Amino acid sequence: MIYRVISKPEFRSFIDALVQANSSFGPRRVDTAANGDPVYQFMPVGSADDIEFDYTTTASSAKHFFLPFSEELSRFCFHERDWEQKISYEAQPVVLIGLRACDISALNILDDVLLKGNYPSPYYLAKRKNTFVIGMDHLPLPGCFCKSLAHHTVSTGFNLFCSDIGEKYYLSINSSKAFNYLKDFQTEEPSYEDNCLLTERRKLISRSFQTEVDVTSLPSILDIEFDSPVWEKWGTKCLNCGTCAMVCPSCYCYSVEERFDIDLKGASRNRKLYSCNLVDFAVVAGGHNFRPKNGDRLKYRYYHQHRGFAENGNQQICVGCNRCGRACLAGINPRDVINDLRMEKDSCMICVSQSPGRT
Amino acid sequence: MKNPVYTFEKLKFASFEFTCCEGCQLQLANREASLEAFFSLLDVRTFREISSEKHDDYDIAFVEGSISRSDEIERLLAIRRQAKTLVAFGTCACFGGVNSLKNRFPIKESIAEVYDGLPVETLPVRKISDIVKVDLSIPGCPVAKEEIERIVVNLVTGSLPAMPKYPVCVECKERLNTCLFDLGEICLGPVTRAGCSAVCTSGKTPCLGCRGPAEDSNFPAFMELVKERGLSRRDLQEKLGFYNAFEAYTVHET
Amino acid sequence: MHDMRFAIPRQDLNREAFASSVPDFNRKSEIMKTDTGYKCRITNIISLTDQEMLFQLRIADPRERSIFRFKPGQFLMLELPGYGDVPISISSSNSNHEFIELCIRNAGHVTSALFRTEPGMHVAIRGPFGSSFPMDEMAGHHVLLIAGGLGIAPLRAPLFWINEHRDRFREVHLLYGAREPSQLLFSYQFEEWKAISHIQLHTIVEQAGPEWKGETGMITRLFDNVSIEAQNTYAIVCGPPVMFKFVCSHLDRLGIPMNRMFVSLERRMHCGMGKCCRCMVGSTFTCIDGPVFDYWSVMNLKEAI
Numbered sequence: 021m022i023y024r025v026i027s028k029p030e031f032r033s034f035i036d037a038l039v040q041a042n043s044s045f046g047p048r049r050v051d052t053a054a055n056g057d058p059v060y061q062f063m064p065v066g067s068a069d070d071i072e073f074d075y076t077t078t079a080s081s082a083k084h085f086f087l088p089f090s091e092e093l094s095r096f097c098f099h100e101r102d103w104e105q106k107i108s109y110e111a112q113p114v115v116l117i118g119l120r121a122c123d124i125s126a127l128n129i130l131d132d133v134l135l136k137g138n139y140p141s142p143y144y145l146a147k148r149k150n151t152f153v154i155g156m157d158h159l160p161l162p163g164c165f166c167k168s169l170a171h172h173t174v175s176t177g178f179n180l181f182c183s184d185i186g187e188k189y190y191l192s193i194n195s196s197k198a199f200n201y202l203k204d205f206q207t208e209e210p211s212y213e214d215n216c217l218l219t220e221r222r223k224l225i226s227r228s229f230q231t232e233v234d235v236t237s238l239p240s241i242l243d244i245e246f247d248s249p250v251w252e253k254w255g256t257k258c259l260n261c262g263t264c265a266m267v268c269p270s271c272y273c274y275s276v277e278e279r280f281d282i283d284l285k286g287a288s289r290n291r292k293l294y295s296c297n298l299v300d301f302a303v304v305a306g307g308h309n310f311r312p313k314n315g316d317r318l319k320y321r322y323y324h325q326h327r328g329f330a331e332n333g334n335q336q337i338c339v340g341c342n343r344c345g346r347a348c349l350a351g352i353n354p355r356d357v358i359n360d361l362r363m364e365k366d367s368c369m370i371c372v373s374q375s376p377g378r379t
Numbered sequence: 380m381k382n383p384v385y386t387f388e389k390l391k392f393a394s395f396e397f398t399c400c401e402g403c404q405l406q407l408a409n410r411e412a413s414l415e416a417f418f419s420l421l422d423v424r425t426f427r428e429i430s431s432e433k434h435d436d437y438d439i440a441f442v443e444g445s446i447s448r449s450d451e452i453e454r455l456l457a458i459r460r461q462a463k464t465l466v467a468f469g470t471c472a473c474f475g476g477v478n479s480l481k482n483r484f485p486i487k488e489s490i491a492e493v494y495d496g497l498p499v500e501t502l503p504v505r506k507i508s509d510i511v512k513v514d515l516s517i518p519g520c521p522v523a524k525e526e527i528e529r530i531v532v533n534l535v536t537g538s539l540p541a542m543p544k545y546p547v548c549v550e551c552k553e554r555l556n557t558c559l560f561d562l563g564e565i566c567l568g569p570v571t572r573a574g575c576s577a578v579c580t581s582g583k584t585p586c587l588g589c590r591g592p593a594e595d596s597n598f599p600a601f602m603e604l605v606k607e608r609g610l611s612r613r614d615l616q617e618k619l620g621f622y623n624a625f626e627a628y629t630v631h632e633t
Numbered sequence: 634m635h636d637m638r639f640a641i642p643r644q645d646l647n648r649e650a651f652a653s654s655v656p657d658f659n660r661k662s663e664i665m666k667t668d669t670g671y672k673c674r675i676t677n678i679i680s681l682t683d684q685e686m687l688f689q690l691r692i693a694d695p696r697e698r699s700i701f702r703f704k705p706g707q708f709l710m711l712e713l714p715g716y717g718d719v720p721i722s723i724s725s726s727n728s729n730h731e732f733i734e735l736c737i738r739n740a741g742h743v744t745s746a747l748f749r750t751e752p753g754m755h756v757a758i759r760g761p762f763g764s765s766f767p768m769d770e771m772a773g774h775h776v777l778l779i780a781g782g783l784g785i786a787p788l789r790a791p792l793f794w795i796n797e798h799r800d801r802f803r804e805v806h807l808l809y810g811a812r813e814p815s816q817l818l819f820s821y822q823f824e825e826w827k828a829i830s831h832i833q834l835h836t837i838v839e840q841a842g843p844e845w846k847g848e849t850g851m852i853t854r855l856f857d858n859v860s861i862e863a864q865n866t867y868a869i870v871c872g873p874p875v876m877f878k879f880v881c882s883h884l885d886r887l888g889i890p891m892n893r894m895f896v897s898l899e900r901r902m903h904c905g906m907g908k909c910c911r912c913m914v915g916s917t918f919t920c921i922d923g924p925v926f927d928y929w930s931v932m933n934l935k936e937a938i
Contacts, residue, residue, distance in 0.1 A: 050555075054563030061555045080555050089553040094668060096714035098384045102755055103714045107668055138921070139667050139906035259569045259597050259604070262545055266552035273910035276903040278717035280532050283416040284382040287715035293553075294909075298545040299595040301911065304901040314597060320913075327916055347552075349560055349569060349604050384754065385715070537749065538716055539742035 021175075022193040024207035025214045031182070031189050034205045035068040035154075038115055042152070045085065046071040046117035047078055062116070071117060076161055081269030081343060082116055082123050086130065086147045089266075089293050093143065093276070096287040111146040117154045122164075122339040124155050124178050125171040126269030129337050133272060143291075152197065155181035157225060165231040165355060166340035172225060185217035233355050234362060235326065235336065241361060242327040246319070250360045255315025257350040258297065264321065264344035264352075265295030270337040273301070273324075296320040322357060387535050393425035393437035394468075395458055397451050398478050398504065399444030402521045403469035404428050407441075409524045417528055420535050435461060439534065441468040445478045446505045459511040464534070467507040470520040470589045470622050477520070478504045479623035506623075515540060519575060520589035520622060526574050543573040546593035547586050551577035559585050565610045567618060570596040570625075591624040598628050667906055670712050670757025671697050676732065677752055681818050685783065686748060687724070690733045690756065702761075703727050705768055705790035706897060706925040709760030710905045711735060716746040720902040720912075722924070723761065724786045726793030733758070736786035736818065762905040764925040766791050766895055771867040772801040777859070777889075778832075779808045779880055781852055781872025785818050787897045787924075788871050796830040805830070806859050810837045810852035810872075814845045835859065852876065853883050863888035869895045870928075881928050894928035 026034065038044065044065050049072055051059040060075045062082050094107045119127075127148070134144040155178040166172045174181070180202075181192040190210060193199050210218070265271040275294040280287045294301060297317050302310040311317050325338040338354060345353025394404050408414070408429060424434040440462035446452060459465055470476040481489050482503045490499055507513055517530060526542070533540040543549070547568035551558075554577055559566040566585035568577070572593045579586055592598075605615050619625040677689035692698035703709070703723055712718035719741065725734035739745050750756070768791060776795065780788045788807075795802055807826065811817045817836060826832045835855045837848040848854060852872075866889050870880050877896050884894055900912035900919040912919035915934040917926075926934070 051557040051562065053557070053561040059557045059561065061557075063555075079557065080552065084553075098382050098714070101384060103384055105669055105672075105714070105757065134908065137907065139908065141908060142668070256597075257600050257603075259548075259600050260546070260593070260595060261548035261569045263548045263552055263558075266549060272908070274903070274908070275911065276717070276909065278715065279529060279538075280382075280536050280715045281416075282413045282420075282528050282532060284387065284420075284532070284536070289717075291909075294911075295545075295549070296910070298549070299593075300544045302900075304899065310900070314595075323916065324910065324913075347558065349558070350600055382715075536715060537742075537746060 022199060023210050024191045024193060024202065025185070025188045025210050026191055026202075026205065026207045027188050030206050032068040034202065035071065035117065037204070038152075038201065039065055039067055039070075039117070042115040043112060044115040044117060045082075047075040048072060049075070062118075065117070073118065073156065075118065076158065077120060077164075077341065077343070079343070079347065080267045081126065081341070082119055083126065083130070083269050083271075084293075085114060085116060085151060086127065086144055087134075087272055087274075087293060091143065091291045093289045093291050095289070098285055098287075109142040109146045111150040113150045113152070114147075115152045115154070117156075119153055119155045119178070120158055120341070121155060121174040121181075122166040122171045122341045123269050124153065124174045124181075125166070125339045126337075126341070127153070128174070128177040129270050129335070129339065130272060131177065132335070133337070153178040153180075154198075157181070157183045157221070159225060159228050160230070161342070162230045163342040163345050163353065163355070164229065164340065165233045165342060167226065167229045168231075168233040168235055169336065169338060169340040171339040172229070173222070183218055183221055185214060185221050188214065190214060190218045190221075231342070231355055233340070233358050235358070238336070238358065239327045242323055245361050248361060250357070251315040251319040252313075253315075253360070254352055254357055255313060255318050257352055258314045258318045259350050260297055260299055260314060260317070261349070262295035262298045263347045263349070265297060266293070267343040267347045268325075269341060269343070270325070270339060271295065271321075296324065318352070322354075325354070326358070385536070389420060389422040390531065390534060391436065391438040392421040392423050392441070393439070393458075393462070394423075394428070394441045395425070395443065395454070396427070397442065397444030397455065397472070397507075398447040399469065399471045399476070401428060401443065403443045403471075403519070404441070406521045406524045407527065410528070413528060417531065420531055437461060439464040439466065441466045442472050442507055443468045445471045445475045446507065446510055447478060447481075447502050448500055449502065452510055455507065455510055464514045465507075465511065467513045467516045469522050470518050470591075470624060472507045473516045473518040473624070474591055474626065475504050475506045475623035476589075477622060480620070482623075483620075504623075517542075518572070518590040518624070523575050523578075525576070544594035545573055546596065547571045547573045547575065547577050547580065547590075549573055550575070551580045553577075554581050556580055559583065560604075560608060565605055565608060565615070565618065569604075570598060570601050587618060587621045588624050589622050591622075592628070667759060670710075670718075670759045671701060673733070673756050673758055675750055675752050675754050675756060678750070681736070682816055685736060685738050685818060688735045688737055688747070690735065690758065691731060692733070692758075693755065698730065701730070701733075704761070704765030705794050706765035706787060706895075707761040707763050707790075708787075708902075708905075708924060709733075709735075709758045709762065710902070711737075711747070712757040712759065713743055713747055713750070714757065717743045718757075718759070719743045720762075720900075720905065720920070722787035722790075722897065724789040726797065727790060728793075728797055734789075736783070736789070738783050760905060762902075762920055764921075764923055766869055766925055768794050768798075772798070774802065774893075775804045775806075775861055775866040776802055777806050777808065777861060777866055777868040777884070779852065779868060779870045779872070781810050781876040781880075782812065782816065783818070784871030784873070784876070784897075785809060786871075788869060789819070791869060792826065792830070792832070795832070796826070799830060803865070804833065804861075806833045806835065806861070808835050808837075808852060808855045808859070810839070810855070810876075812839050814838050814841050814847075833859075851879070853879055856883060856887070861887065861889075864890075867893045867895070869897075871897045874899075877931070881931075885928075891929040891932065892927045895925055896928060896931055897924045898926060898931070899924065 045062045046065040047060045048063040049058045050061045060078045096103045134141040179195040180198040182189040274291045278289045424437040440458050467473045530540040550573045564585045567588040568586040571588040572590040672693045673690040676691045679687040708722040710718045711721045721735045724736040902912040902920045903909040905920045907918040907921040
């Protein structure tokens with residue numbers, strides 16, 4: 021990692037040059053919510069002026085640049101009593117500007133899940149490698165709890181990370197490409213003051229979190245509380261709409277569908293991002309549904325997010341961005357669900373501690 | 380047919396209309412780019428909108444519209460006798476559709492209001508499955524041509540003509556739309572079956588549920604949500620009743 | 634000024650390593666096909682019952698055929714282009730490098746399309762995927778193979794193995810139950826198994842007409858006919874989930890250690906690679922951690938059976 025500082029006007033001209041030469045996406049204000057809050061999304065940008073550098077967070081994550089909502093995995097072409105299978109792993113180069121630390125952490129988690137193990141995904145790899153990621157730090161929104169999961173800072177998985185230190189951005193340069201691009205722009209070695217400002221900035225961010233979620237031994241609690249009434253309780257609220265998984269930066273479950281082209285000369289095999297909350301996620305041949313109840317499906321999302329699976333080293337895949345919590349119409353959010361689960365546990369602990377022997 | 384590996388037969392196809400605007404059938408002639416390929420899957424025996432020829436030897440019948448006259452019942456029964464597969468095509472056929480609004484008033488009142496007292500025979504509106512057995516329902520006001528193409532291909536190739544079981548929210552989120560609830564609207568997206576590519580909500584028009592309920596919708600939770608957002612039960616009933624697609628829920632909840 | 638167009642030529646995908654270091658996926662997928670399937674010719678289709686057929690496949694490319702290997706208990710994804718793919722456990726001997734046999738039940742839209750195929754057509758297979766039965770570990774012991782209905786399909790691979798290495802095993806019992814006599818699959822092989830493989834075969838059906846001379850009832854009744862030395866026995870149980878519960882708890886009472894009872898779980902895999910999460914049971918993927926689990930693991934899996 022190489023560190024530099026850049027003045028804000030110079031940074032804008034850097035971004036301008038980058039954006040004009042590439043297909044680029046950055047945070048743009050798309051709407052104003054009824055309560056007056058701005059709504060942001062990663063949208064195509066044509067110049068630095070299009071980008072809201074001081075945005076809060078996007079409603080949907082940047083996941084779909086790497087794992088499209090729908091993607092063709094392979095194509096069959098039929099000819100002369102036979103067929104041929106064609107696969108393309110190519111991806112168009114994309115510049116992504118303004119990802120938050122938690123968003124980049126989510127990409128690192130997806131890297132673990134999709135690029136490690138016996139079956140790394142070339143589809144994902146192509147997109148990941150062909151995306152230039154510029155991160156930016158930000159002050160948390162009231163619901164953000166990435167600090168509880170130690171994802172409020174990030175040290176890998178990006179090309180360039182920018183911390184706002186007032187007049188300047190403090191740049192963490194993590195790729196030769198980013199370093200080369202910046203050669204044409206005026207940057208400086210960070211001074212003692214710059215370093216102090218960065219530390220201050222980090223402290224400020226760290227201090228600003230209003231939501232804390234206690235995740236210690238959560239995997240074990242999730243195992244023990246598998247049959248907890250908490251799931252039923254939140255399940256009755258759940259609309260089964262899948263919104264949480266769609267906006268989540270790390271939900272990656274999918275479904276594979278195949279269909280003939282309209283002219284019947286070919287067929288395509290497609291992947292579609294799915295959600296464990298959707299009603300038919302666990303349906304098997306013959307129609308049996310292993311998770312017929314809302315509560316079961318909701319539990320599985322939490323199980324996957326916070327218990328983790330063997331495939332990715334049992335690590336929790338939630339990064340604490342609270343996008344699901346903000347988007348959920350039924351008001352289901354990780355903080356409340358996890359606290360509820362903990363309360364269940366705690367109330368049990370009270371009985372235990374009231375047993376004889378307690379002073 | 381054209382696929383060199385498998386042998387497929389064209390569908391002996393007929394299309395019929397009852398009480399409706401014929402807009403769904405018009406969709407069959409939409410999407411010019413794939414129109415030729417689409418019609419080469421069909422052996423059109425009867426289809427008033429595109430052909431003056433009329434043959435009665437069809438296997439599959441698309442039926443658009445709802446039933447509101449006794450002669451329509453006769454015609455529908457005849458179609459059922461001939462068709463191996465009868466498809467309720469569009470929201471009117473599947474649920475009654477907008478036409479069902481009539482059922483809220485006494486028949487006499489409707490006739491007086493609409494036909495100015497002319498002697499007209501009209502019955503309360505019924506959906507196709509109230510009269511005959513329906514093999515496949517394709518809802519939509521109008522139907523989505525892309526989905527029709529897929530279903531027709533599935534019927535030709537003998538695959539499963541499946542529709543999404545999940546609600547519109549999934550497709551709406553795919554299009555990065557701002558949730559209309561956040562913009563202060565009441566949208567039926569969370570309880571309505573997807574498959575429309577969230578076309579209305581992408582244009583910032585709240586969903587009115589033309590595709591009917593998603594599978595295993597959590598209706599009580601939706602009612603709770605709507606109440607919280609300040610919409611009266613009556614207004615919600617109004618929305619749910621628009622296409623008559625949530626009949627089971629409206630009857631149950633009032 | 635630098636050319637700021639951000640583009641990495643395709644061949645350079647691995648060069649700009651700002652993301653995590655990446656395993657050599659090309660080499661892996663060369664050995665174990667994951668996205669591209671092995672093209673196979675359907676060489677024979679044998680109708681077993683009105684609902685089940687045995688498909689015999691031959692990998693078309695000789696080089697691919699020579700590298701395709703699997704272990705008893707593993708499954709593959711069988712792809713019928715245009716219709717989709719389905720997870721199917723391999724029913725043939727893993728020493729047969731010429732042909733692969735798959736026993737398929739007409740249960741969904743892909744399988745029903747498969748039932749309309751003819752010998753000579755081409756399908757694709759991806760895999761093999763998943764865990765296998767520990768045949769080496771089982772050597773030197775008595776073996777109880779217990780199958781219910783279509784559960785005989787995944788059991789056929791270990792049966793072939795035992796047949797080919799018969800001297801390594803002690804007593805071998807096959808307990809096989811079906812709903813009715815006509816649904817006993819592979820009945821044409823029963824005599825061969827008994828006579829050549831020295832397998833003690835016990836069959837039972839739930840209901841039968843007067844022409845049925847064998848046993849009727851639940852599969853657990855067959856245990857009355859078998860005397861086993863529990864401490865020296867391995868068991869493999871395949872069948873519908875309800876059967877696992879009864880049979881495994883019965884075996885448990887007999888004293889067979891839980892880590893010597895193996896079951897093959899069934900879920901609807903979409904990818905086979907532990908990525909799509911459709912087949913997860915508890916925190917475990919049926920496709921990579923399974924489908925073969927020992928009963929101890931299954932007991933510890935939430936929602937397993």
